[in-house]
Amino acid sequence: MTTTVTAAILVIGDEILSGRTKDKNIGYIAEYLTAIGIDTKEVRVVPDEEDEIVPALNTLRAKYNYVFTTGGIGPTHDDITADCIAKAFGVSIDVDPRARALLLERIAEKDLNEARLRMARIPAGAELVDNPISKAPGFMIGNVITMAGVPSIMQAMLDAVTPKLKTGTKMIQVTIEAAGMKEGDIxxxxxxxxxxxxxxxxxxxxxxxxxxxxxxxxxxxKDPALLGPAEAAVVAMVERAKPATSEIKITRGA
Known part of the structure; x- marks a missing residue:
């Protein structure tokens, strides 16, 4: 009996859409989720605009088991992800004492100004997602996991939230290739x-x-009983189509 758990990735940031920043998170998250048994079904990239973030988030969270967001939870004026998520869920948002205490582990009280406190604003009812690198936490509310855009921090947050996630049957993969075999031939x-x-x-x-x-x-x-016969049929096809001097290479799980 196989089970399926689905996810979407919502990337938030003008800098991604302008090309100033090259996204390094989508591939990492998708590969990570595949490895633990969560199927990534959709990816969207939206600007730092409430009218784009809120409807995209509401559509994705209704459609999939999980939505992973990256970007827009820093200290500047255009970091509006937390506010947008609060609006999508219809809850209030304010400085969270737990998040503020975490910031104080890295920032002196005298330096905890208005801008830095933005990183402690958490939607009501959300669980914090640990950030061992810079302490400013992500959060999880409902089926939405909100993470930083900085790749190293995002990766640490993903590790931290994984034990809380429901996972499904892992995908099995077989790769078959042969030198000189062309798509048009097969x-x-x-x-x-x-x-x-x-x-x-x-x-x-x-x-x-x-x-x-x-x-x-x-x-x-996800079912080896289905994969086996398909693999056998493809290998037989490749044997007929490949150049006589070429060897078939089969790789499993990569």
């Missing part, structure tokens, strides 16, 4: 195999290395 037959095995997610990716072009075929499923 596209029709591969599509027929995919149609015959609807419980298996099958992808095809043209690649190139020092020896030339080749095609990487990736098969993914």
């Amino acid at each position: 596209g029709t037959e591969y599509g027929a195999i995919a149609k015959a095995h609807p419980g298996v997610i099958m992808g095809s990716y043209p690649m190139m290395n020092e020896t030339g072009f080749f095609t990487r075929l990736v098969l993914r499923a």
